[in-house]
Amino acid sequence: MTAVPGVAGHLASTVERCGARTALVDGDRRLSWDQLAEAVERRAAALAQRDVGPGHALAVVLPNDTDFVVTFLAVQRLGALAVPLNPLFTVAELGRHLAGCHVRGIATTAALAPAIAEWADRTTAGEGTWVAPAADLDRDAASAAGAPAPPATDGPALYAFSSGSTGTPKGMVRTAAQLAAEADNFYDTVGVTEGDAILALVALFHAHGLGNAVLASVRSGATLVLQAALRRDETLALIERERVSIFPTVPFAAQTLAETRRADRADTGSLRLAFTAGAPLARETFDLWGKRFGTPLRQLYGCSEAGSVTINLDDDADATAGSVGRPMKGIDLAIVREDGAPCAPGENGEITFASPAATTGYDGVPPQDNARSFAGGWFRTSDLGHVDAAGNLYVAGRIKLFISTAGYKVDPFEVEDVILRHPAVADVVVVGAAGSLGEEVVKAVVVHTEVTDDRQLRHELLALCREELAVHKVPRIVAFRDEIPRSPLGKILRKYLV
Amino acid sequence: MDESLAAIDAGVRALLAERLHVEPDDVPGDDDASLQDMGLDSTAILSLVTGLEDRYDVEIPDRDITLDNFGSVGAVNRYMAGLLP
Numbered sequence: 286m287t288a289v290p291g292v293a294g295h296l297a298s299t300v301e302r303c304g305a306r307t308a309l310v311d312g313d314r315r316l317s318w319d320q321l322a323e324a325v326e327r328r329a330a331a332l333a334q335r336d337v338g339p340g341h342a343l344a345v346v347l348p349n350d351t352d353f354v355v356t357f358l359a360v361q362r363l364g365a366l367a368v369p370l371n372p373l374f375t376v377a378e379l380g381r382h383l384a385g386c387h388v389r390g391i392a393t394t395a396a397l398a399p400a401i402a403e404w405a406d407r408t409t410a411g412e413g414t415w416v417a418p419a420a421d422l423d424r425d426a427a428s429a430a431g432a433p434a435p436p437a438t439d440g441p442a443l444y445a446f447s448s449g450s451t452g453t454p455k456g457m458v459r460t461a462a463q464l465a466a467e468a469d470n471f472y473d474t475v476g477v478t479e480g481d482a483i484l485a486l487v488a489l490f491h492a493h494g495l496g497n498a499v500l501a502s503v504r505s506g507a508t509l510v511l512q513a514a515l516r517r518d519e520t521l522a523l524i525e526r527e528r529v530s531i532f533p534t535v536p537f538a539a540q541t542l543a544e545t546r547r548a549d550r551a552d553t554g555s556l557r558l559a560f561t562a563g564a565p566l567a568r569e570t571f572d573l574w575g576k577r578f579g580t581p582l583r584q585l586y587g588c589s590e591a592g593s594v595t596i597n598l599d600d601d602a603d604a605t606a607g608s609v610g611r612p613m614k615g616i617d618l619a620i621v622r623e624d625g626a627p628c629a630p631g632e633n634g635e636i637t638f639a640s641p642a643a644t645t646g647y648d649g650v651p652p653q654d655n656a657r658s659f660a661g662g663w664f665r666t667s668d669l670g671h672v673d674a675a676g677n678l679y680v681a682g683r684i685k686l687f688i689s690t691a692g693y694k695v696d697p698f699e700v701e702d703v704i705l706r707h708p709a710v711a712d713v714v715v716v717g718a719a720g721s722l723g724e725e726v727v728k729a730v731v732v733h734t735e736v737t738d739d740r741q742l743r744h745e746l747l748a749l750c751r752e753e754l755a756v757h758k759v760p761r762i763v764a765f766r767d768e769i770p771r772s773p774l775g776k777i778l779r780k781y782l783v
Numbered sequence: 784m785d786e787s788l789a790a791i792d793a794g795v796r797a798l799l800a801e802r803l804h805v806e807p808d809d810v811p812g813d814d815d816a817s818l819q820d821m822g823l824d825s826t827a828i829l830s831l832v833t834g835l836e837d838r839y840d841v842e843i844p845d846r847d848i849t850l851d852n853f854g855s856v857g858a859v860n861r862y863m864a865g866l867l868p
Binding site: 514515516517518519537541544545546547691718720726744747748750751756757759760761762 | 803804805820821822823824825826827829830833836837842844845846848
C-alpha cells in the first residue's frame with residue numbers, strides 16, 4: 286500500500302487495524318470502520334462525478350451527523366478541500382463566507398438545500414456552484430464508477446475561518462499534512478486508543494469538534510458518538526450506553542450538564558477526559574462538574590489557525606483549574622511582549638506558538654498582515670496570557686474584541702454593521718457584557734438619530750438582527766445612550782459600555 | 784391570575800433577569816410575547832430550564848422543552864404551574 290498523506294492516510298491505517306470495531310454512532314445507526322470506509326469511497330466517487338477533485342473546494346453545511354463525517358472524509362480521500370460551515374447560518378452569512386472560496390458544490394441538508402440553491406442561482410459568488418442534500422449524493426451518482434486514486438502529495442485540505450476585525454471573516458487554508466499533524470499531536474498527548482469513545486456534541490464544522498472529535502477518532506480508532514444538539518437526557522443516556530470516555534465540550538454545555546441533578550442517576554463512570562474550549566471556564570463550573578461527575582473538567586486552548594495547541598492534563602487538576610495547560614507534543618509556545626521579546630513567567634503578553642498543524646497565512650489579506658501574524662513560523666494569536674513557573678498557560682483575555690458566547694465567537698463589527706442599517710440608528714457599539722458565570726452576552730449600545738420609542742426600536746433592531754444573523758449573534762441586551770464614550774483620540778471606551 | 788401563578792410569574796421573570804440578563808423592563812407584560820423575540824435562543828432556554836429546576840426543585844425532561852411550554856412567559860408559567868404540587 287502506498288502511503289497516503291493526511292487524514293485519508295490516517296483513515297486507511299485505522300480501517301486496516303480496527304475494521305470490524307465501531308467507528309461511528311449516530312442515533313440508531315452504527316457503522317464499523319469497514320462500513321465507514323465503504324461509505325467514504327461511495328461518497329468520494331459521487332463527488333468526483335460532480336467535478337470535485339484535488340485542489341477543488343466543497344462546502345459542507347451540515348449538523349453533527351453521519352453525512353458530515355462521510356462527506357468530510359470523502360473530500361479528504363479525493364485530495365480536495367472541505368469548507369465546513371455552520372448550518373445555523375442565514376443564507377446571507379453563508380454567502381459572505383463563501384464569497385472568496387470558489388466552491389464547486391455545497392453539500393447540505395434536504396431542509397437547507399432549496400434556500401441555498403436559490404442563493405447560488407442569484408449571486409455571482411454562487412455561479413456554477415451545485416447545491417445538493419448530502420444524503421442524495423450517492424444515489425444520484427452513476428453506479429460502479431470508483432473514485433480516482435488519492436493524490437500522493439500534500440495539498441489544501443481544509444478552508445477554515447477566523448473572525449476578522451473588519452466584519453469580514455478571514456479565510457485560511459490548512460493542508461492535509463497540517464491536519465494529520467494536528468491529529469498526531471492530540472493522539473500523542475492525550476493517548477487516545479481504539480477502546481475510547483468520543484462524544485461529539487460540540488459542532489463539527491468548528492475547529493474544536495473537527496480536531497478533537499473527528500480527527501482524533503480517525504487517527505486512533507476511537508468510536509465517534511454523534512449528537513447534534515445538547516439534550517440533557519439524551520446526552521446522559523449516550524454517555525452511559527456508549528461508555529463515552531472522552532468529551533470535548535464548551536463551558537455552557539458543561540455548566541448545564543453539571544447543574545442537572547438527575548445526572549447522578551446516570552452511570553457516567555466511563556468519562557476519563559472531559560475538556561472545554563472556546564471560552565474561559567468559570568471556577569464554579571469546574572467545581573460543580575467535579576462534584577457531579579467525579580472527574581475533573583479540563584481546559585484546552587486552540588484556534589481555527591492551528592487546531593488544538595495546549596491541554597491541561599496536570600496531576601493537580603484542582604490547583605491548575607484555571608489553566609489551559611501545557612503545549613501538546615510537537616508544539617512550541619512563547620509569550621511575548623509587544624516588541625517580540627519573551628515575557629518572564631507570570632508576565633502577561635501575547636500568546637504565540639509554532640505548530641506543524643498551523644496554517645501559513647490568511648487568504649486575501651495584505652502580505653504585511655500575514656508577515657506580522659506568521660513571522661518565522663510563529664503564529665501570533667492576539668490572545669493575552671502568561672505561563673507559570675511549571676509552564677502552565679493561563680489565558681487572560683484577548684487583544685482582539687471577539688465576544689465569546691455559548692461556545693461561539695461573535696465579531697462585534699459584524700453585528701454593528703447590521704444594526705447601523707436601521708435608519709433610526711446614528712451610532713452603535715457592540716460589546717461582550719459579563720454574564721453571571723464569566724461567559725459573555727452580546728450587548729448593543731445604540732445612539733438613536735431622534736427621539737423614538739426605545740422599546741419599539743429595540744424590537745425592530747432585534748428583528749433586523751434575526752433576519753441577517755445567526756441566532757447566537759443577535760444581541761441579548763440592547764441599551765440606549767445619548768452618545769458613545771470615546772477617548773480623546775477617538776478610541777471607543779468599551780469598558781464603559783459593558 | 785391566582786396567587787400561586789402570580790408567584791411563579793415573578794419567579795420566571797426574576798430568572799430571566801438573573802440568568803439571561805434580560806432587563807425586567809424588556810420582559811413584555813403581555814404573557815404571550817415570544818421569548819424568541821426577546822433574543823432568547825435554544826441555549827438560553829436551556830439555561831432558563833436548569834434555573835427553574837434549581838429554583839423549584841423539579842425535573843424538566845428534554846421532551847417537555849418545546850415551544851408550547853417555553854415559547855412565552857405565559858407558557859412557562861402555565862407549564863410550571865402544572866409541574867408544581
